[in-house]
Amino acid sequence: MRDLILLIVGAALVNNVVLARFLGLCSFMGVTTKIDTAVGMGMATTFVITVSSMGDWAIERFLLMPFDLGYLRTVTFILVIAAAVQFTEMVIRKVSPALFQTLGIYLPLITTNCAVLGVALLLVEGKMNFIQSTVFAFASSLGYSLVMAIFAGLRERIALADVPRLFAGPPVGFVTASLLAMAFMGFSGMSAN
């Protein structure tokens, strides 16, 4: 259990997907104008990353590794992610059409989110077992959601601030993102201890 907790802290904070690995920056800048939108997108992404990591682990373990098909990894994982998004969409539509109408907007956006593919490829590098890979994927996407929510909160405050005209909009957003990344670098001290 201690290993799993360390894995969660490492994936969510120390090696944060957005601020340490620079993945998923498009949605990081685009969907973080309001906290609730960011949280909605973050939860949908967390779900898809976790579910697709299960499929990626099975395909890597039972197909790509035994038959030495590593060169097909990226293409295969993209297919698995697209299938996971379709699966999620189908199931949510079946579970509750009203829920699908409310949340369906986020699902198509996830297919083009490079954080999803990035996490899947990191799982292969880590050579983990099933539970480790699923928990790693969950924790990485939790880190993604956390940063989205924090950044959205900062941008809501900045929208009310008197920012110089030249810095208004995306420039001050990028400056804030870089400061946030520097703050998260502080967590790397945890891995040194």
Place this chain on the structure above:
Amino acid sequence: MDPTRNRDLIEGIARVVSVEGGVAVLEPEQTTACGHCVSASVCGQKGGLGDRLVARRFEVPGDGLAVGERWVIGISERSLLRASMAAYGLPLLTLLGGGVAAQAMGAGDGVSALASVGGLGIGFLLARWRARSLEDGGDLSPTLLHRAGSGDMCHTE
């Protein structure tokens, strides 16, 4: 920031596609991962989402609505969070719970994977139950706010 915007609502744009028998059908406009309209093709994502948009059409009372009009619709922030928790949070918790419990009992990778899939199924059943209670409470129905102006983009904020 538009001072007339309701801060408790997440807003989006929907187009009226039909009005029949006092009921209007609206289709939400789609955004891309970077928050722009699909038609703008800003971040490399183009169309091809027609079927998804058809599936997301919803009905409202059709008084005063005309086909082709664009309306700003809103859903409360709290409802969106509750819906997200029901759709994604519950299945994720049961998925992880099933897998971790199986491994704690000494199961191998195969059994842990099966336990996770089983947990996911149970999570979806719980999500279905939770969605019904949200639906009965009217939490999942978007409300029409006002007609969209020419400057209103299709982003959801």
